[in-house]
Amino acid sequence: MTAVDDAARPYHHGDLRAALLAAAEQELADAGVEGFSLRAVARRAGVSHAAPKHHFGDAAGLLSALAAEGFRRFLATQQAREATAPPDARSQLLAAGLGYVDFAQARPALFRLMFGSAKPDFATPDLQQAGRAAYDHLCVQVQALGGGANDVAAVWAMAHGLADLAMSGRLLPLHAMSQEEREAALSDAILRAIPG
Amino acid sequence: MTAVDDAARPYHHGDLRAALLAAAEQELADAGVEGFSLRAVARRAGVSHAAPKHHFGDAAGLLSALAAEGFRRFLATQQAREATAPPDARSQLLAAGLGYVDFAQARPALFRLMFGSAKPDFATPDLQQAGRAAYDHLCVQVQALGGGANDVAAVWAMAHGLADLAMSGRLLPLHAMSQEEREAALSDAILRAIPG
DNA sequence: AGCGAAATCTTGTCAGTGCAAAGATGGCGT
DNA sequence: ACGCCATCTTTGCACTGACAAGATTTCGCT
Numbered sequence: 163m164t165a166v167d168d169a170a171r172p173y174h175h176g177d178l179r180a181a182l183l184a185a186a187e188q189e190l191a192d193a194g195v196e197g198f199s200l201r202a203v204a205r206r207a208g209v210s211h212a213a214p215k216h217h218f219g220d221a222a223g224l225l226s227a228l229a230a231e232g233f234r235r236f237l238a239t240q241q242a243r244e245a246t247a248p249p250d251a252r253s254q255l256l257a258a259g260l261g262y263v264d265f266a267q268a269r270p271a272l273f274r275l276m277f278g279s280a281k282p283d284f285a286t287p288d289l290q291q292a293g294r295a296a297y298d299h300l301c302v303q304v305q306a307l308g309g310g311a312n313d314v315a316a317v318w319a320m321a322h323g324l325a326d327l328a329m330s331g332r333l334l335p336l337h338a339m340s341q342e343e344r345e346a347a348l349s350d351a352i353l354r355a356i357p358g
Numbered sequence: 359m360t361a362v363d364d365a366a367r368p369y370h371h372g373d374l375r376a377a378l379l380a381a382a383e384q385e386l387a388d389a390g391v392e393g394f395s396l397r398a399v400a401r402r403a404g405v406s407h408a409a410p411k412h413h414f415g416d417a418a419g420l421l422s423a424l425a426a427e428g429f430r431r432f433l434a435t436q437q438a439r440e441a442t443a444p445p446d447a448r449s450q451l452l453a454a455g456l457g458y459v460d461f462a463q464a465r466p467a468l469f470r471l472m473f474g475s476a477k478p479d480f481a482t483p484d485l486q487q488a489g490r491a492a493y494d495h496l497c498v499q500v501q502a503l504g505g506g507a508n509d510v511a512a513v514w515a516m517a518h519g520l521a522d523l524a525m526s527g528r529l530l531p532l533h534a535m536s537q538e539e540r541e542a543a544l545s546d547a548i549l550r551a552i553p554g
Numbered sequence: 555a556g557c558g559a560a561a562t563c564t565t566g567t568c569a570g571t572g573c574a575a576a577g578a579t580g581g582c583g584t
Numbered sequence: 585a586c587g588c589c590a591t592c593t594t595t596g597c598a599c600t601g602a603c604a605a606g607a608t609t610t611c612g613c614t
Contacts, residue, residue, distance in 0.1 A: 175563080194476050196392060201600065210564045212603085217562090221601070277526070278474035280390050311531050315520070316547040319529075323519025324511070330473070333515075335507050351512040354550050374591080397571065406593045408573085413591090416573070 179217045181207045186228050190271040195279045226289045229282040232272040233292035239265040251306040259321040259352040266325035309357045320355035375413045377403045382424050386467040391475045422485045425478040428468040429488035435461040447502040455517040455548040462521035469525055505553045516551035
């Protein structure tokens with residue numbers, strides 16, 4: 163196929179892998195992790211229901227790739243927050259925590275896939291590495307403050323708890339707050355977990 | 359079928375509702391929230407796949423009832439911990455937090471159903487009330503310490519984060535610890551969130 | 555160029571699932 | 585004794601994930 167005219171799509175998609183990932187993210191946002199359907203993803207991308215097989219094997223493969231991509235964006239969201247924060251280690255760690263919560267609220271379905279689902283195969287090298295990178299980033303920040311393993315656990319748990327509860331709409335007071343109040347309340351909580 | 363001899367079971371189960379709830383909990387523990395199958399529950403209980411319909415309507419109904427039962431046990435687990443702790447408000451709140459983590463590790467599938475799933479209908483009166491009772495219990499404890507809404511959020515988030523991460527096996531250092539060390543590490547983290 | 559091999563995508567099939575409707579059974583009140 | 589009705593089963597439908605086999609295109613190699 164040298165020329166693609168009209169609406170007739172070529173037999174080969176061109177970049178189906180990327181298209182499927184994008185469609186899967188949409189599907190995930192619309193139907194949630196539990197209502198996720200591989201066939202619906204294929205429909206969304208305009209290909210047959212078996213097309214994903216060649217690129218991802220099965221549903222777990224697709225979701226693993228999506229979760230890995232999620233962890234990369236997760237880290238990027240935290241780093242974006244850090245870039246606008248004061249350079250001292252404490253402020254940087256706080257910013258990372260706020261970014262953690264930001265991500266969960268901005269992409270709840272992806273967050274659930276990454277932290278609350280058993281569907282992805284977390285032994286996949288790509289996924290494992292992406293998750294590890296996010297974890298290492300946290301460890302480095304805590305160490306810069308002179309903290310140890312207990313501090314890593316405390317900070318992580320606090321940020322994760324806030325993110326998970328806020329994402330699932332259980333921290334009701336938070337929703338009634340203005341942006342500034344919300345930020346202040348989250349910061350207050352996160353700072354409690356940070357040593358010093 | 360007038361006479362029931364051998365292994366032939368009677369047409370009417372007797373207490374199918376309770377049997378289904380028990381079977382559902384087993385199924386949940388074995389297959390996880392995402393692999394949960396209503397028909398498998400029915401098989402486990404030895405009835406036809408449509409039998410649950412009369413008692414619970416659909417899968418969401420069954421899971422809602424199970425989640426409500428989960429919240430009651432969740433509260434009971436916390437209270438059991440409190441009973442063995444010093445009576446001062448601070449120790450009681452700490453005990454509740456440790457109970458929170460206990461529950462998640464003892465019944466991970468149930469915990470995921472209660473906090474990480476969209477399958478139960480959280481607007482169900484029974485479920486809503488059970489969840490509310492657990493939340494109120496936390497609020498009362500925080501208020502006994504003179505804390506406010508921010509303190510409730512901080513303590514809840516810390517306990518929930520620890521529970522969720524520990525349950526999903528992400529707090530690796532925790533697994534390598536002895537019981538005492540583990541307890542001490544969790545207490546250290548929880549106490550950071552408690553005011554005073 | 556051109557030809558075979560491999561990659562990519564489609565169609566077809568099968569077992570399993572949730573849900574709904576209709577039929578079978580037996581307890582219970584009158 | 586009779587009929588009502590809650591309970592349970594059977595049957596049917598649409599959907600899903602996984603697999604197999606076939607169709608189509610592209611790529612590599614000569």
